[in-house]
Amino acid sequence: MSEDAMPARAASPAPDGSTTSVRVPASSGPAPHAPELLTAAPEPPLTVRRPTERTFHGDTFVDDYEWLRDKEDPEVVAHLEAQNAWTLARQEHLAPLRQTLFDEIKGRTLETDLSVPARDGDWWYYARTVEGQQYPIHARYPVAGPDDWTPRVLEPGTPVPGEQVLLDQNVEAEGHDFFALGSFDVSDDGGRLLYATDTEGDERYTLRVRDLATGADLPDEVREIAPGALFAPDGEHVFYLTVDDAWRPWRVWRHLLGTPKADDVLVFEEPDERFWVNAGLSRSKKYLQLDLGSKVTNETWLLEADNPTGEFWVVWPRREGVEYSVEHAVLPDSAGQAVDSLLILHNQDALNFELVSSPVPAPGETVTPEAATVVVPHDPGVRLEGVSASERYLVLYYRRAAISRSAVLQLPQAEAPQAEPFAWDFQELSFGQPLESVGAGVGAWEQPNLKVGYTSFVTPQSLYLYDVASGERTLLKQQPVLGGYDAADYDQRRQWAVAEDGTRVPISLVWRRDKVQFVAGEQGGDPVEPAPLFLYGYGAYESSIDPYFSVGRLSLLDRGVVFAVAHVRGGGEMGRAWYNDGKLAAKRNTFTDFVACGRHLVEAGWTAPDRLVADGGSAGGLLMGAVTNLAPELFAGVLAGVPFVDALTSMLDPTLPLTVTERDEWGDPLNDSEVYAYMRSYTPYENVPDDARHYPPILATTSFNDTRVLYVEPAKWVARLQAAGAPAMLKIEMSGGHGGVSGRYSAWEQVAFEHAWTLDVLGLSDH
Numbered sequence: 122m123s124e125d126a127m128p129a130r131a132a133s134p135a136p137d138g139s140t141t142s143v144r145v146p147a148s149s150g151p152a153p154h155a156p157e158l159l160t161a162a163p164e165p166p167l168t169v170r171r172p173t174e175r176t177f178h179g180d181t182f183v184d185d186y187e188w189l190r191d192k193e194d195p196e197v198v199a200h201l202e203a204q205n206a207w208t209l210a211r212q213e214h215l216a217p218l219r220q221t222l223f224d225e226i227k228g229r230t231l232e233t234d235l236s237v238p239a240r241d242g243d244w245w246y247y248a249r250t251v252e253g254q255q256y257p258i259h260a261r262y263p264v265a266g267p268d269d270w271t272p273r274v275l276e277p278g279t280p281v282p283g284e285q286v287l288l289d290q291n292v293e294a295e296g297h298d299f300f301a302l303g304s305f306d307v308s309d310d311g312g313r314l315l316y317a318t319d320t321e322g323d324e325r326y327t328l329r330v331r332d333l334a335t336g337a338d339l340p341d342e343v344r345e346i347a348p349g350a351l352f353a354p355d356g357e358h359v360f361y362l363t364v365d366d367a368w369r370p371w372r373v374w375r376h377l378l379g380t381p382k383a384d385d386v387l388v389f390e391e392p393d394e395r396f397w398v399n400a401g402l403s404r405s406k407k408y409l410q411l412d413l414g415s416k417v418t419n420e421t422w423l424l425e426a427d428n429p430t431g432e433f434w435v436v437w438p439r440r441e442g443v444e445y446s447v448e449h450a451v452l453p454d455s456a457g458q459a460v461d462s463l464l465i466l467h468n469q470d471a472l473n474f475e476l477v478s479s480p481v482p483a484p485g486e487t488v489t490p491e492a493a494t495v496v497v498p499h500d501p502g503v504r505l506e507g508v509s510a511s512e513r514y515l516v517l518y519y520r521r522a523a524i525s526r527s528a529v530l531q532l533p534q535a536e537a538p539q540a541e542p543f544a545w546d547f548q549e550l551s552f553g554q555p556l557e558s559v560g561a562g563v564g565a566w567e568q569p570n571l572k573v574g575y576t577s578f579v580t581p582q583s584l585y586l587y588d589v590a591s592g593e594r595t596l597l598k599q600q601p602v603l604g605g606y607d608a609a610d611y612d613q614r615r616q617w618a619v620a621e622d623g624t625r626v627p628i629s630l631v632w633r634r635d636k637v638q639f640v641a642g643e644q645g646g647d648p649v650e651p652a653p654l655f656l657y658g659y660g661a662y663e664s665s666i667d668p669y670f671s672v673g674r675l676s677l678l679d680r681g682v683v684f685a686v687a688h689v690r691g692g693g694e695m696g697r698a699w700y701n702d703g704k705l706a707a708k709r710n711t712f713t714d715f716v717a718c719g720r721h722l723v724e725a726g727w728t729a730p731d732r733l734v735a736d737g738g739s740a741g742g743l744l745m746g747a748v749t750n751l752a753p754e755l756f757a758g759v760l761a762g763v764p765f766v767d768a769l770t771s772m773l774d775p776t777l778p779l780t781v782t783e784r785d786e787w788g789d790p791l792n793d794s795e796v797y798a799y800m801r802s803y804t805p806y807e808n809v810p811d812d813a814r815h816y817p818p819i820l821a822t823t824s825f826n827d828t829r830v831l832y833v834e835p836a837k838w839v840a841r842l843q844a845a846g847a848p849a850m851l852k853i854e855m856s857g858g859h860g861g862v863s864g865r866y867s868a869w870e871q872v873a874f875e876h877a878w879t880l881d882v883l884g885l886s887d888h
Contacts, residue, residue, distance in 0.1 A: 301320075478496050554580070760820050823853050
């Protein structure tokens with residue numbers, strides 16, 4: 122998955138065989154590799170055909186490569202290693218370019234750096250990195266006093282007075298090829314650290330607790346858990362989650378420190394296989410909260426946090442198709458009195474959600490949303506996405522016109538009673554850019570100020586301290602970009618493609634100004650000639666690809682490559698209807714939208730088919746497979762990261778991780794013949810033609826221990842592509858997970874590999 126890769130499976134689309142005539146401008150610059158030149162190279166390792174029949178709903182599919190699923194089979198491992206070796210050998214000529222790209226990323230990154238500290242209790246917490254080390258170090262320093270709410274300006278490489286190191290991930294990762302942190306929580310009294318680690322990439326974590334006074338780990342240890350463990354406020358009880366055979370978090374346990382694991386208490390169990398369970402603590406630390414969710418239904422349970430051995434109770438009993446989330450807040454009632462309340466964001470009779478408030482019900486009682494006070498009513502043009510509360514503020518998160526936004530509301534304080542009735546008047550935050558991402562964070566419950574994050578495709582990530590009363594913003598930190606980066610050298614723009622059904626699909630573009638020339642020299646005009654272009658797409662789970670800055674991307678932009686994001690249906694950029702129009706029986710829209718975006722960019726003169734590389738990861742990798750089958754002539758190359766390309770096989774097997782929970786996203790082909798036929802018509806693996814010699818070069822990447830999209834999906838897909846004559850390659854990390862390798866230097870090497878392949882396909886490998 123490329124460095125600009127976005128969300129993951131959490132884990133699909135479909136060609137209809139139609140074509141559209143397009144104007145293909147003459148391209149300029151070096152000629153890219155033609156597929157016939159690639160296939161003239163030595164052949165890939167032979168993948169033995171071992172046909173097995175799969176019959177459902179009267180349809181029989183002969184699968185020649187299902188035998189690759191057995192990861193314990195030495196022959197399978199040997200074949201994967203042979204494919205990997207062949208790919209690396211085929212790319213050996215790019216080794217100098219890969220090193221150059223790696224050096225560029227490294228050279229632009231301040232390797233010894235620190236995050237902006239965040240206060241919790243009597244400490245300021247932060248993470249720092251050290252040149253030459255793969256992983257961050259988590260540390261803290263004591264607050265100066267109760268009114269110390271402005272973080273120190275920490276200088277990279279300079280010792281922090283009073284620093285206490287809590288966890289050095291480099292030490293924990295020693296002796297392991299992979300390392301990931303799945304839980305990190307400090308007890309309220311600051312004396313203990315709870316952390317959980319994964320050293321295989323399979324998302325199976327081991328929980329430990331460290332005494333921060335001595336630096337020694339306690340005997341308490343729990344293996345094979347899900348991420349997201351946490352302390353109760355008493356610092357003595359720990360809540361953690363375990364998973365079922367399909368790796369679904371479904372049970373919540375309570376552990377008392379110093380007692381055997383055998384004495385742990387099961388406090389909650391979710392039997393419905395569609396629902397995942399998450400555990401957390403309200404920002405006020407007044408409630409322990411269990412959030413249960415399928416793709417279309419939610420339910421929240423609460424427990425008073427000062428009574429960790431008590432019973433959870435449900436806030437609003439689940440109703441099929443109704444999603445909601447809960448945030449504890451202290452809000453004024455009609456008489457101006459402060460009342461413990463719940464802010465509930467829900468979509469009952471409100472497609473794009475509405476926000477209501479209600480007093481916290483007594484244990485055992487529930488909220489009646491119909492009787493709650495409407496705070497922010499439903500708006501068909503605004504998708505409400507979340508709300509955060511503190512003692513002083515509310516922050517509302519939403520999107521309008523494919524741009525994410527934040528708005529702030531200052532709450533009345535008890536020491537300053539209001540003469541007028543309280544007004545729900547949220548103030549939107551903006552930095553004035555047409556493409557930007559702005560997010561405000563309320564921090565600790567009692568924090569008197571806000572932190573506001575801001576970035577764009579050309580603006581490095583920036584964090585401001587925001588005074589709500591005055592509107593003053595103070596820059597705390599901007600992501601350092603070494604080597605003289607100047608945002609004025611780059612530009613960004615929004616374009617709109619028109620899909621087959623007439624829907625307008627947004628496209629975001631960013632480029633280096635001196636590399637793309639426009640008619641009459643105007644940045645707002647049409648390009649003079651087509652440029653090499655990298656088109657990213659995802660389009661699933663209502664995940665939105667918002668403007669973001671990338672150091673690794675600069676290596677493409679500086680070589681004249683335009684970077685673009687196709688905000689296709691299935692994502693959430695344009696609201697809930699945008700998501701609904703790209704899932705289940707409307708999934709084809711995701712694929713045809715992406716093709717429409719590619720063709721629009723060709724027709725508008727931004728690029729040409731021999732200069733266009735497509736990229737997507739996970740569910741976006743399914744998108745890559747589908748559009749390759751649908752319009753192979755449109756692309757010079759296709760990069761598919763951890764691709765969900767064997768989606769039908771996976772969705773037919775309810776024992777696999779995610780399958781049952783994913784039915785609300787893709788459908789249930791096991792029990793519904795219409796869903797089966799629909800998925801059968803678009804899933805990439807089943808729809809590779811017998812002769813695919815006309816396909817563009819394809820690079821698929823995966824990890825042997827990925828539990829979300831199993832390695833076997835891209836392995837089978839590449840085998841079938843190669844058998845059909847397509848120029849396809851497989852790169853597999855034998856110690857990695859769904860996100861690829863771990864460690865920042867290893868991640869940069871992975872980015873360099875994919876970018877070098879991209880530049881080679883585009884004919885820019887000598888730049």
